[in-house]
Amino acid sequence: MSYIIGLQCRECGRNYPADPLNVCDFCFGPLEVVYNYSEISKVISRKSIESGPLSMWRYKDLLPVEGDEYVDLGTGFTPLIHAKNLGRYLGLDQLYIKNDAVNPTYSFKDRVVSVASTRAREFEFETIACASTGNLAGSVAAHGAKAGMKAFIFIPDDLEQGKIVGASVYGPTVVTISGTYDDVNRLCSELADTYPWAFVNINMRPYYAEGSKTLGYEVAEQLGWRAPAHCVVPLASGALFTKIWKGMNELSDLGLIDPFSTQMHMTQPNGNSPIVDAYNLGDSHIRPVKTPKTVAKSLAIGNPADGIYALAALRQSGGSAVSVPEEEIVQGIQLLAETEGIFTETAGGVVIAGLRQIVKNNGINPDEPTVAFITGNGLKTLEAVEHIVDTVPISPTVDSFADAIANRL
Numbered sequence: 292m293s294y295i296i297g298l299q300c301r302e303c304g305r306n307y308p309a310d311p312l313n314v315c316d317f318c319f320g321p322l323e324v325v326y327n328y329s330e331i332s333k334v335i336s337r338k339s340i341e342s343g344p345l346s347m348w349r350y351k352d353l354l355p356v357e358g359d360e361y362v363d364l365g366t367g368f369t370p371l372i373h374a375k376n377l378g379r380y381l382g383l384d385q386l387y388i389k390n391d392a393v394n395p396t397y398s399f400k401d402r403v404v405s406v407a408s409t410r411a412r413e414f415e416f417e418t419i420a421c422a423s424t425g426n427l428a429g430s431v432a433a434h435g436a437k438a439g440m441k442a443f444i445f446i447p448d449d450l451e452q453g454k455i456v457g458a459s460v461y462g463p464t465v466v467t468i469s470g471t472y473d474d475v476n477r478l479c480s481e482l483a484d485t486y487p488w489a490f491v492n493i494n495m496r497p498y499y500a501e502g503s504k505t506l507g508y509e510v511a512e513q514l515g516w517r518a519p520a521h522c523v524v525p526l527a528s529g530a531l532f533t534k535i536w537k538g539m540n541e542l543s544d545l546g547l548i549d550p551f552s553t554q555m556h557m558t559q560p561n562g563n564s565p566i567v568d569a570y571n572l573g574d575s576h577i578r579p580v581k582t583p584k585t586v587a588k589s590l591a592i593g594n595p596a597d598g599i600y601a602l603a604a605l606r607q608s609g610g611s612a613v614s615v616p617e618e619e620i621v622q623g624i625q626l627l628a629e630t631e632g633i634f635t636e637t638a639g640g641v642v643i644a645g646l647r648q649i650v651k652n653n654g655i656n657p658d659e660p661t662v663a664f665i666t667g668n669g670l671k672t673l674e675a676v677e678h679i680v681d682t683v684p685i686s687p688t689v690d691s692f693a694d695a696i697a698n699r700l
Contacts, residue, residue, distance in 0.1 A: 293357035294331050298322040298497055300599070309355070311414050311489065313496040321596065321674045322497045324355040332545050340508075340547075347402055347505040353541060354406055354505075355498045362408040362438045366557060367505055371513040371662070376630040377643075386659040387519070388627075389510055392635055396433045396457065397668035398426035399531065403502035404491055408434040410498040417441060417563050418488040421666040422479040424472045424527065424589045425454035426636075426667050429455035430460035431491055443488065445475050451588060453671040472581060473594050487623035500530045500597075507538025510662050511548050518551035520659035521610075523646045525638045526557045526566050526668060527590045529601030535664070536604040552612040557601060558645030560585040560637075564614035570605060571612060577602075586620055586675050587637035589667060591688070611654050621676055624669060634669035642666075660666070 298307040301319025313322055327560040335352045343349030347367025351359070375521040378386035404427070411419055420443040428444045434696045435442030442463035445468060446455070461467055468475050476493075483490045491499045511518050518539045524532045536555055542548045559567045564583030565577050580593035595601070605612060615623070623643035628634050635643075642663050655661055669676070683699060685691040 292459075294327045294352060295355050295357070296325040296327050299325045301438075310409075311416075311494045313494050324497050325500055325579060325658055325668050326353070326355075328541075328544065331599065335545060335547070337512075337547055340512065344407050347405065347502070347509075350505050350508050353508070355501050356406065356409050357413055360409070362405055362410070362412060362434050364401060364405065364433060364437060366380050366394050366401040366405050368509060369393050371510060372631065372633075373547075374663075377627065380626070381647065382657055383650065383655060383659075383661055384657050385520075386635060387510075387514075387660065387662045388631060389506065389662050389664045390633055391506065391664065391666050392633070392639070392668040396429040397671060398636075398666075399503070399506065399666040400426045400430040401434075403499045404430040404434045405440055405500035407471055407489070407491035407495045407499035408438050408440070408446075411491070411495055412438055412440070414489065416487070416489035418443065418486070420479070420482075420486075420488045420490045421445065421492055422472065422476040422490070423458075424591055425450050425671065426589055427492065428454060428458035428463075428465070429461070432458045432463040435463060436461045444480075446477055447472055447588075449588075451672050453673055457671060472592050472602055473579070476592075488671050496596075500534055503531045503534035504541065506531075506540030506664065507535040508542060510535075511539055511542050514660060516548050518548055518553045519662045520552075521554050521556060521649075521655050521661040523558060523649065523661065523663045525587075525590055525645075525664065526559050526601060526641050527592045527595065527638075529566055529595045531596035531664075531666070532557055532601045536608065554654075555605055555608040556645070556649055557605055557611045557612045558640050558641050559612075559614050560587045560590055560614050560620060561614045562586075563591050563593060565593065566595055566601055567612040567614045569598070570602055575599065575602070585637075586617055586672075587641050588672075589636065589638045592643060611649060611652070613645045613648045615641050615644040615648070619647075623647070623681070624676055625679065627665070628669070633665060635665045636667035636669050636672040637668070637675050638667055639665040640675075663670045
């Protein structure tokens, strides 16, 4: 059974049917899914969720699909790890890592694409497509293969090779474009008006974005049905940030967790930090970055579609916003790997470096449950860390080893 009422403009409030639409005809504001929460409250409970599959689809009653034929690769219910070593280093007793790098295509994008591809198939689309900074490309290609749909992937031509290969292996048509992600996105917006395709982050965006709510659901459930005191999240478009916040609020409104006062903290790289800059300047609007220059290419969206809504969630939660110097991104990757054995991509390096800043600014007390969201796997961005490789070459003898180690020490 579907609990979707329809779509509603986030700006003027006009209502639309639950169709593949993403922009209001009247004010050009973005559309968002509206649910019948009174009916959901009659069927959902902690017990019903806990008896569901060990995937994001245990929360199906809160997701915008109509049937039960999901395009599912086994996404979600990823580990929430008590990061004792990293916590000890930072002075935090209750630090947790939400490791979404272990999803089927190694990023949180599997959550949003699982929802979008399921909904696209319900709309009877035969082709799925996306504009991507990298992780989304692999996820759309994989879900397209699983769903038996054609897939078209549009990416900037300077993307990391690991992400290009990681998408290509599933057999999509990969189109590289000379320009930034924002150039790619503008082109795809035009193509979405021309071709009868399901562009997951354009005409399917209202449904697509809802998949990120499951991160908020999972963290609350894994913490024993309570919200954390702090969430530290990387920002690209801003949608992930707003949906984690929305997910926890939905659980509270439905009585599944107690009322909470989680502080949401946003992190961006210095080379592209339009949302953080707007917050720190006290602005209500985002000034786009024309040419992002950051090693964290998955966060290199200069004109973030959900920026103003991320700002609203940040201010409502009483959190903070930090931008990370480029040289600290790799340090963050190394720190997480060396303390917790988790190899994250550059976006995760931004999160860990940002977390260090927040702690240094006394933004988190040692005993407050804090969750850092790691959204992608480090094997996708090897170029960022390959310069740190330092091997010890020897001959195959004990003496050679002893000499080499003595010299190294």
